[in-house]
Amino acid sequence: MGGKVAAAYQATRGSVLDVDRAFYDGLTERAGRRRRVASHRVPIRDGLAWEVKAGQVFRIAIVDGAQVGDFNMWHRHDPRERMWASRTRQLQRAHVSTYDRLWSTLPFLRPMATIIDDTLAGYGEDAEGGRVHDLLGTRCDPYVNRLLTGEDFDFHCHSNLVRAVAPWGLTEFDVHDVLNVFQCTGLNDDDQYFMKACPARPGDYLELFAEIDLLCALSCCPGGDLSVDLWGPDARDPLSTCHPLAVEVFEVESERLAQWQPPESPAYAGGHGRRDPDVDWADLKDKS
Template structure:
């Protein structure tokens, strides 16, 4: 192949946050919401819990509320699923979020729902790790490249049975809400650093979170959220094969690096902070994907 010394311009993002676009968020609005964290009277804690290691839990979130997920004892990766509270068919779409936002998200990025809904579920308003940036290996924090660990790939790779992967933790978490394993979907891996190496291979690094680090989400619609404390802990000793004999093996060494996560749900006490905000609407696509429905007798005789 002939070489060329001509310099080509860097490709532009496929999805641009142009003025007036739903991708161009009102940063001043979300900054005002985030600033309520420094005013004790501006937000009221209405629910909180600590999620133990290697477990999962689901909770509801009213629209216009704030969810903070933090690391009370140090670094720990969390796998987060999100659904519309009244319609679980509308759920987080990791692939489209990667395209519309970034492969790793932070403040002012949104997590988008699947078709045919395609609207923001949450907007990230605060991230104590937003300055992590890009490390020497190309790793970034709050991963959308990968997905949850699961017992099926573990069995495939190691032959071991293990019941507390993130997929299983999330499955147990949503069961009281009438959902099943089939409703568990691709996650956002919060506090997790990942990237692609020079061969395009996915890699993971230890979580950079410290005690007290956090991520805050503003609920754009009524939500069901579910979180798993990953059995890999902070990923500093990650490996497959969490099943085993109970002796000191890969599972036990990973267990040494597992820590809880804390979830807090806040209501804004001053409704004026939300002035002008409304729940996002679904795109008003009126077509039928080129199909003539239904195909009845008239169609049949043609």
Template structure:
């Protein structure tokens, strides 16, 4: 099938022209790293953590295949958060090495850049499925109640809501996600499908923090998605749920020479409006 050109093109030197040599060194030159934080997120739960700018963090399949939902915010301003739909347009619908996770308006800058993906060779399967998905979003108890008539409090939306509560955030701050380790696509009817997770024990997805970040991860209650979650064959996938690990590393300072956090978008944000001069700024004469 012929391929139509992407809408957003990366011209040389533009914001979409990522420095692959720089991020490639970060992903490959690991000897000078220092592990500064690590923990395990149990099944059907969530956890939030901070990552300083210039550090990297990994999400690791510590026991075997398991999908996860990731949210990211500016640590100092949670109004700036990951924008899944714009990232899908500027990067890809499924992300991997050198793709960047972009923030919401009016900030519009990279929050994180992927530096090492052990599933990068998955490619595209016979059904059109790819891994690390931006097509869908988090499972939630509202849709579950609508479709089943039952309440379940460990969907990814709820897990993320509990995870960020200690940081003063609520479910209004939880946003569309990156589905880590999740294989998805669109079928012949243009409908979203999910397949079993291909990750093995020890696989990981690694991100470089472009600014100070607050991150939150949910270990999806669907586990590795090998069990149908909806429809006539649906059943509880508890037996295919596994924990995930998170690791945060401080990098060798030499790797960061010449790097600085990206600035927010240059557009001034007046949207064509001329605003009146406040009364206290007017000439009293």
């Protein structure tokens, strides 16, 4: 019955949710108009951070075997603007794919990146209700591990991301809720979060277009392909299921971007109901 209820947030013609699919299709590998400018590998149980300029494309890819990756993203020049998983769930969906956008936090609230290609787009919903590229859950971390097991275990996505962004001057407090790339998840009959074995295979990838200058970070999840229970009576170390991930960055021909502009934040000029005639709230926002 729930599937028949209309979404609360809906696109109107010409709004930022009304995606120009032809434009983004023209940026994919199939369109053949781009050049690789960077290539990285994320080792198993480790993290990586990298820069992407506005107007570039980046790809996260499976190389040796099924593997989940936990992804964070910030504005390169102002890390206060970062990916907002919960608003993205509302504006797009809980499991994202081609033409969905990853949105930034308030007061910025704009698309940071748009998914332009996804080899798992046809996975859909499986028999247990699982879907891929998850925004429902978040990164594994040593704190929840201590909470559930009473033990310290150093291999977690949160820790990988903390290490990855440290050279850019960011800290543990900057790491935020993630996009779980290639991860298959859902909600069971008791409305509880579940994870399944990753369905991705070598050659699969998720590709995104950078709408603004970005700092990206990816953890090669220490849970590997999630085919092994991480907690509970059957839990064991899933090291044997871990594989590296690849990251590539591409430039597209400038003429393809001739009509494109980086998105702007909503022009809200109010003061959140505050009434002080001596304060220009819009000016304060511009300076924040």
